[in-house]
Amino acid sequence: MNKIQMQGLFFSLLAIVVALTSMLLVPANPTISLVILAALIFFFGVPHGALDPVFAQKLLLLKSWQDWTKFVIVYLALSMLVVFIWWQLPLFFMGSFLLLSVMHFSRDLNDQVPRVTRVLYGGSMIFLPTIFHFEEMQNLFSLILDADAGLQIASFLHVLAWPWLVGILIGIYFQFNRGWLVGLEILAVALLSTLASPLVSFTLYFCGMHSSRHMMRTGAYSGLNFMKLGLVSLGPMLGVIFIALLAWFYLPELPNYERLLRLVFVGLAALTVPHMLLIDRVRYQQ
Numbered sequence: 189m190n191k192i193q194m195q196g197l198f199f200s201l202l203a204i205v206v207a208l209t210s211m212l213l214v215p216a217n218p219t220i221s222l223v224i225l226a227a228l229i230f231f232f233g234v235p236h237g238a239l240d241p242v243f244a245q246k247l248l249l250l251k252s253w254q255d256w257t258k259f260v261i262v263y264l265a266l267s268m269l270v271v272f273i274w275w276q277l278p279l280f281f282m283g284s285f286l287l288l289s290v291m292h293f294s295r296d297l298n299d300q301v302p303r304v305t306r307v308l309y310g311g312s313m314i315f316l317p318t319i320f321h322f323e324e325m326q327n328l329f330s331l332i333l334d335a336d337a338g339l340q341i342a343s344f345l346h347v348l349a350w351p352w353l354v355g356i357l358i359g360i361y362f363q364f365n366r367g368w369l370v371g372l373e374i375l376a377v378a379l380l381s382t383l384a385s386p387l388v389s390f391t392l393y394f395c396g397m398h399s400s401r402h403m404m405r406t407g408a409y410s411g412l413n414f415m416k417l418g419l420v421s422l423g424p425m426l427g428v429i430f431i432a433l434l435a436w437f438y439l440p441e442l443p444n445y446e447r448l449l450r451l452v453f454v455g456l457a458a459l460t461v462p463h464m465l466l467i468d469r470v471r472y473q474q
Protein backbone atom coordinates (compact mmCIF):
# COMPACT_ATOMS: atom_id res chain seq x y z
CA MET A 189 0.00 0.00 0.00
CA ASN A 190 1.52 3.38 -0.97
CA LYS A 191 1.29 6.61 1.09
CA ILE A 192 -1.77 7.98 -0.73
CA GLN A 193 -3.63 4.70 -0.22
CA MET A 194 -2.74 4.74 3.48
CA GLN A 195 -4.05 8.31 3.74
CA GLY A 196 -7.25 7.20 1.98
CA LEU A 197 -7.71 4.25 4.33
CA PHE A 198 -7.05 6.31 7.45
CA PHE A 199 -9.41 9.08 6.33
CA SER A 200 -12.14 6.59 5.39
CA LEU A 201 -12.08 4.82 8.76
CA LEU A 202 -12.15 8.12 10.64
CA ALA A 203 -14.95 9.49 8.45
CA ILE A 204 -17.07 6.37 8.94
CA VAL A 205 -16.62 6.52 12.73
CA VAL A 206 -17.53 10.23 12.79
CA ALA A 207 -20.55 9.63 10.51
CA LEU A 208 -21.90 6.80 12.64
CA THR A 209 -21.32 8.48 16.00
CA SER A 210 -22.43 11.96 14.91
CA MET A 211 -26.04 11.27 15.90
CA LEU A 212 -24.96 10.60 19.48
CA LEU A 213 -23.10 13.89 19.88
CA VAL A 214 -24.71 16.63 21.94
CA PRO A 215 -24.94 19.89 19.95
CA ALA A 216 -22.21 22.26 21.12
CA ASN A 217 -22.24 26.05 21.28
CA PRO A 218 -22.41 27.03 17.55
CA THR A 219 -19.95 29.93 17.76
CA ILE A 220 -17.32 27.92 19.63
CA SER A 221 -17.70 24.98 17.21
CA LEU A 222 -17.37 27.33 14.24
CA VAL A 223 -14.17 28.86 15.70
CA ILE A 224 -12.69 25.35 16.11
CA LEU A 225 -13.73 24.28 12.59
CA ALA A 226 -12.42 27.53 11.07
CA ALA A 227 -9.07 27.00 12.84
CA LEU A 228 -8.86 23.43 11.50
CA ILE A 229 -9.66 24.69 7.99
CA PHE A 230 -7.00 27.37 8.32
CA PHE A 231 -4.22 25.12 9.66
CA PHE A 232 -4.92 21.94 7.69
CA GLY A 233 -7.03 22.99 4.68
CA VAL A 234 -5.69 26.31 3.44
CA PRO A 235 -1.99 25.18 3.26
CA HIS A 236 -2.79 22.94 0.29
CA GLY A 237 -3.51 26.06 -1.76
CA ALA A 238 -0.52 27.84 -0.28
CA LEU A 239 1.56 25.33 -2.25
CA ASP A 240 0.26 26.76 -5.53
CA PRO A 241 3.60 28.55 -6.17
CA VAL A 242 5.21 25.10 -6.64
CA PHE A 243 2.92 24.45 -9.62
CA ALA A 244 3.09 28.03 -10.83
CA GLN A 245 6.87 27.96 -11.02
CA LYS A 246 6.92 24.78 -13.09
CA LEU A 247 3.92 25.43 -15.32
CA LEU A 248 4.19 29.15 -15.91
CA LEU A 249 8.00 29.09 -15.96
CA LEU A 250 8.28 31.89 -13.40
CA LYS A 251 11.88 33.02 -12.94
CA SER A 252 12.41 36.71 -12.25
CA TRP A 253 10.80 38.70 -9.49
CA GLN A 254 8.77 40.49 -12.20
CA ASP A 255 7.23 37.13 -13.21
CA TRP A 256 6.36 36.42 -9.57
CA THR A 257 4.86 39.87 -9.08
CA LYS A 258 2.63 39.36 -12.12
CA PHE A 259 1.54 35.96 -10.78
CA VAL A 260 0.63 37.39 -7.36
CA ILE A 261 -1.29 40.30 -8.94
CA VAL A 262 -3.33 38.02 -11.23
CA TYR A 263 -4.01 35.58 -8.34
CA LEU A 264 -5.21 38.40 -6.08
CA ALA A 265 -7.24 40.05 -8.86
CA LEU A 266 -9.11 36.81 -9.58
CA SER A 267 -9.84 36.40 -5.86
CA MET A 268 -11.10 39.96 -5.59
CA LEU A 269 -13.34 39.44 -8.61
CA VAL A 270 -15.00 36.52 -6.81
CA VAL A 271 -15.67 38.67 -3.72
CA PHE A 272 -17.17 41.34 -5.96
CA ILE A 273 -19.49 38.77 -7.56
CA TRP A 274 -20.60 37.54 -4.10
CA TRP A 275 -21.48 41.11 -3.22
CA GLN A 276 -23.33 41.93 -6.46
CA LEU A 277 -24.81 38.61 -7.61
CA PRO A 278 -25.11 36.31 -4.57
CA LEU A 279 -27.13 33.55 -6.20
CA PHE A 280 -24.88 33.39 -9.27
CA PHE A 281 -21.87 33.44 -6.95
CA MET A 282 -23.04 30.47 -4.87
CA GLY A 283 -24.27 28.47 -7.87
CA SER A 284 -20.93 28.81 -9.66
CA PHE A 285 -18.91 28.22 -6.49
CA LEU A 286 -20.73 24.97 -5.78
CA LEU A 287 -20.35 23.82 -9.38
CA LEU A 288 -16.62 24.59 -9.42
CA SER A 289 -16.23 22.83 -6.06
CA VAL A 290 -17.86 19.65 -7.42
CA MET A 291 -15.34 19.65 -10.28
CA HIS A 292 -12.44 20.50 -8.01
CA PHE A 293 -13.23 17.87 -5.36
CA SER A 294 -13.77 15.20 -8.04
CA ARG A 295 -10.02 15.35 -8.70
CA ASP A 296 -9.24 13.76 -5.33
CA LEU A 297 -9.83 10.43 -7.08
CA ASN A 298 -7.43 9.31 -9.77
CA ASP A 299 -8.18 9.23 -13.50
CA GLN A 300 -8.84 5.50 -13.56
CA VAL A 301 -12.13 6.04 -11.73
CA PRO A 302 -14.92 6.74 -14.30
CA ARG A 303 -15.66 10.45 -14.64
CA VAL A 304 -19.31 10.08 -13.63
CA THR A 305 -18.30 8.41 -10.35
CA ARG A 306 -15.74 11.12 -9.68
CA VAL A 307 -18.35 13.85 -10.24
CA LEU A 308 -20.85 12.08 -7.96
CA TYR A 309 -18.12 11.83 -5.32
CA GLY A 310 -17.17 15.51 -5.76
CA GLY A 311 -20.77 16.61 -5.27
CA SER A 312 -21.61 14.44 -2.30
CA MET A 313 -20.28 17.02 0.21
CA ILE A 314 -22.67 19.57 -1.31
CA PHE A 315 -25.88 17.69 -2.16
CA LEU A 316 -26.12 14.90 0.41
CA PRO A 317 -26.21 17.01 3.62
CA THR A 318 -29.60 18.40 2.55
CA ILE A 319 -31.21 14.95 3.03
CA PHE A 320 -31.12 14.95 6.85
CA HIS A 321 -29.82 18.46 7.60
CA PHE A 322 -31.98 20.59 5.33
CA GLU A 323 -32.72 23.28 7.91
CA GLU A 324 -29.11 23.66 8.94
CA MET A 325 -28.03 23.92 5.31
CA GLN A 326 -30.70 26.49 4.54
CA ASN A 327 -29.63 28.47 7.58
CA LEU A 328 -25.94 28.38 6.61
CA PHE A 329 -26.61 29.50 3.04
CA SER A 330 -28.94 32.23 4.31
CA LEU A 331 -26.23 33.57 6.60
CA ILE A 332 -23.63 33.58 3.81
CA LEU A 333 -26.04 35.12 1.23
CA ASP A 334 -29.52 36.19 2.37
CA ALA A 335 -32.69 34.41 3.49
CA ASP A 336 -34.24 34.22 0.01
CA ALA A 337 -31.14 32.97 -1.77
CA GLY A 338 -30.46 30.55 1.11
CA LEU A 339 -33.84 28.90 0.70
CA GLN A 340 -33.50 28.71 -3.09
CA ILE A 341 -30.05 27.11 -3.00
CA ALA A 342 -30.91 24.63 -0.24
CA SER A 343 -34.17 23.63 -2.00
CA PHE A 344 -32.38 23.13 -5.30
CA LEU A 345 -29.74 20.91 -3.65
CA HIS A 346 -32.48 19.01 -1.81
CA VAL A 347 -34.33 18.14 -5.04
CA LEU A 348 -31.17 16.57 -6.45
CA ALA A 349 -29.99 14.96 -3.20
CA TRP A 350 -31.92 11.66 -3.42
CA PRO A 351 -31.05 10.96 -7.08
CA TRP A 352 -27.47 11.89 -6.16
CA LEU A 353 -27.48 9.35 -3.33
CA VAL A 354 -28.88 6.61 -5.58
CA GLY A 355 -26.25 7.47 -8.22
CA ILE A 356 -23.39 7.37 -5.77
CA LEU A 357 -24.55 4.05 -4.29
CA ILE A 358 -24.47 2.56 -7.79
CA GLY A 359 -21.02 4.12 -8.31
CA ILE A 360 -19.79 2.63 -5.01
CA TYR A 361 -21.07 -0.82 -6.00
CA PHE A 362 -19.16 -0.77 -9.31
CA GLN A 363 -16.09 0.78 -7.73
CA PHE A 364 -15.87 -1.95 -5.08
CA ASN A 365 -15.64 -4.47 -7.91
CA ARG A 366 -12.71 -2.58 -9.46
CA GLY A 367 -10.76 -1.83 -6.27
CA TRP A 368 -12.04 -1.92 -2.71
CA LEU A 369 -10.03 1.00 -1.37
CA VAL A 370 -11.38 3.66 -3.74
CA GLY A 371 -14.84 2.18 -3.17
CA LEU A 372 -14.32 2.61 0.56
CA GLU A 373 -13.18 6.23 0.12
CA ILE A 374 -16.34 7.09 -1.83
CA LEU A 375 -18.53 5.25 0.66
CA ALA A 376 -16.88 7.11 3.56
CA VAL A 377 -17.44 10.52 1.96
CA ALA A 378 -21.06 9.63 1.12
CA LEU A 379 -21.80 8.41 4.66
CA LEU A 380 -20.06 11.36 6.27
CA SER A 381 -21.87 13.96 4.18
CA THR A 382 -25.27 12.31 4.60
CA LEU A 383 -25.15 11.72 8.35
CA ALA A 384 -22.81 14.19 10.07
CA SER A 385 -23.67 17.86 10.53
CA PRO A 386 -22.70 19.85 7.39
CA LEU A 387 -19.90 21.95 8.86
CA VAL A 388 -18.29 19.02 10.69
CA SER A 389 -18.46 16.81 7.63
CA PHE A 390 -17.09 19.51 5.34
CA THR A 391 -14.18 20.28 7.68
CA LEU A 392 -13.19 16.63 8.11
CA TYR A 393 -13.42 15.99 4.37
CA PHE A 394 -11.62 19.20 3.38
CA CYS A 395 -8.71 18.73 5.79
CA GLY A 396 -8.47 14.94 6.00
CA MET A 397 -9.05 14.09 2.36
CA HIS A 398 -8.90 16.96 -0.13
CA SER A 399 -6.08 18.94 1.41
CA SER A 400 -3.96 16.05 2.78
CA ARG A 401 -4.08 14.21 -0.53
CA HIS A 402 -3.21 17.33 -2.50
CA MET A 403 -0.22 18.08 -0.25
CA MET A 404 1.09 14.52 -0.64
CA ARG A 405 0.70 14.74 -4.42
CA THR A 406 2.48 18.10 -4.42
CA GLY A 407 5.41 16.53 -2.55
CA ALA A 408 5.64 13.76 -5.15
CA TYR A 409 5.24 16.20 -8.06
CA SER A 410 7.94 18.60 -6.90
CA GLY A 411 10.32 16.23 -5.13
CA LEU A 412 10.45 18.68 -2.20
CA ASN A 413 10.50 17.31 1.33
CA PHE A 414 8.09 18.29 4.11
CA MET A 415 10.32 21.07 5.49
CA LYS A 416 10.78 22.68 2.08
CA LEU A 417 7.06 22.51 1.33
CA GLY A 418 6.46 24.19 4.70
CA LEU A 419 8.83 26.99 3.72
CA VAL A 420 7.12 27.49 0.34
CA SER A 421 3.71 27.78 2.00
CA LEU A 422 4.87 30.26 4.63
CA GLY A 423 4.61 33.37 2.42
CA PRO A 424 1.13 32.61 1.05
CA MET A 425 -0.12 31.66 4.54
CA LEU A 426 1.08 35.01 5.92
CA GLY A 427 -0.60 36.67 2.92
CA VAL A 428 -3.87 34.91 3.76
CA ILE A 429 -3.66 36.01 7.43
CA PHE A 430 -3.15 39.60 6.31
CA ILE A 431 -6.07 39.49 3.85
CA ALA A 432 -8.32 37.75 6.39
CA LEU A 433 -7.63 40.44 9.01
CA LEU A 434 -8.41 43.18 6.48
CA ALA A 435 -11.60 41.37 5.41
CA TRP A 436 -12.72 40.92 9.03
CA PHE A 437 -12.70 44.68 9.54
CA TYR A 438 -14.37 45.43 6.23
CA LEU A 439 -17.19 42.93 6.69
CA PRO A 440 -20.35 44.69 7.87
CA GLU A 441 -21.11 44.74 11.62
CA LEU A 442 -22.82 41.38 12.11
CA PRO A 443 -22.99 38.84 14.92
CA ASN A 444 -19.63 37.04 15.23
CA TYR A 445 -21.01 33.70 14.03
CA GLU A 446 -22.29 35.19 10.80
CA ARG A 447 -19.16 37.21 10.23
CA LEU A 448 -16.85 34.23 10.69
CA LEU A 449 -19.00 32.00 8.49
CA ARG A 450 -18.84 34.54 5.67
CA LEU A 451 -15.13 35.03 6.12
CA VAL A 452 -14.48 31.28 5.86
CA PHE A 453 -16.72 30.47 2.89
CA VAL A 454 -16.39 33.64 0.83
CA GLY A 455 -12.63 33.45 1.52
CA LEU A 456 -12.43 29.84 0.35
CA ALA A 457 -14.49 30.65 -2.73
CA ALA A 458 -12.22 33.57 -3.57
CA LEU A 459 -9.10 31.38 -3.37
CA THR A 460 -10.75 28.52 -5.24
CA VAL A 461 -10.83 30.22 -8.65
CA PRO A 462 -7.09 30.94 -9.10
CA HIS A 463 -6.21 27.69 -7.27
CA MET A 464 -8.38 25.64 -9.66
CA LEU A 465 -7.14 27.38 -12.79
CA LEU A 466 -3.62 26.35 -11.82
CA ILE A 467 -4.32 22.81 -10.64
CA ASP A 468 -6.35 22.05 -13.81
CA ARG A 469 -3.31 22.72 -15.92
CA VAL A 470 -1.31 20.23 -13.90
CA ARG A 471 -3.74 17.53 -14.85
CA TYR A 472 -3.57 18.30 -18.54
CA GLN A 473 0.19 18.33 -18.71
CA GLN A 474 0.83 15.20 -16.63
Ligand SMILES: CC1=C(/C=C/C(C)=C/C=C/C(C)=C/C=C/C=C(C)/C=C/C=C(C)/C=C/C2=C(C)CCCC2(C)C)C(C)(C)CCC1
Nearest residue numbers: 234237238240260263289328390424427428456459460463
Ligand atom coordinates in the same frame (compact mmCIF):
# COMPACT_ATOMS: atom_id res chain seq x y z
C1 LIG B 1 -0.39 31.45 -3.73
C2 LIG B 1 -0.79 32.85 -3.41
C3 LIG B 1 -1.57 33.18 -2.35
C4 LIG B 1 -2.19 32.16 -1.48
C5 LIG B 1 -3.09 31.26 -1.93
C6 LIG B 1 -3.75 30.27 -1.09
C7 LIG B 1 -3.37 30.11 0.31
C8 LIG B 1 -4.71 29.53 -1.71
C9 LIG B 1 -5.61 28.63 -1.04
C10 LIG B 1 -6.59 27.99 -1.74
C11 LIG B 1 -7.63 27.21 -1.09
C12 LIG B 1 -7.58 27.01 0.36
C13 LIG B 1 -8.63 26.71 -1.86
C14 LIG B 1 -9.80 26.14 -1.27
C15 LIG B 1 -10.81 25.61 -1.95
C16 LIG B 1 -12.03 25.35 -1.21
C17 LIG B 1 -13.20 24.88 -1.71
C18 LIG B 1 -13.32 24.44 -3.11
C19 LIG B 1 -14.34 24.85 -0.79
C20 LIG B 1 -15.60 24.51 -1.09
C21 LIG B 1 -16.64 24.60 -0.09
C22 LIG B 1 -17.95 24.30 -0.28
C23 LIG B 1 -18.47 23.76 -1.54
C24 LIG B 1 -18.84 24.53 0.82
C25 LIG B 1 -20.16 24.33 0.79
C26 LIG B 1 -21.04 24.63 1.93
C27 LIG B 1 -21.42 25.89 2.18
C28 LIG B 1 -21.02 27.06 1.35
C29 LIG B 1 -22.30 26.25 3.32
C30 LIG B 1 -22.37 25.18 4.33
C31 LIG B 1 -22.55 23.84 3.75
C32 LIG B 1 -21.46 23.46 2.80
C33 LIG B 1 -20.27 22.94 3.59
C34 LIG B 1 -21.99 22.37 1.91
C35 LIG B 1 -1.92 34.63 -2.03
C36 LIG B 1 -3.40 34.86 -2.26
C37 LIG B 1 -1.59 34.90 -0.58
C38 LIG B 1 -1.11 35.62 -2.86
C39 LIG B 1 -0.93 35.17 -4.27
C40 LIG B 1 -0.25 33.85 -4.37
Ligand SMILES: [Fe+2]
Nearest residue numbers: 236292402463
Ligand atom coordinates in the same frame (compact mmCIF):
# COMPACT_ATOMS: atom_id res chain seq x y z
FE1 LIG C 1 -7.92 22.29 -3.65
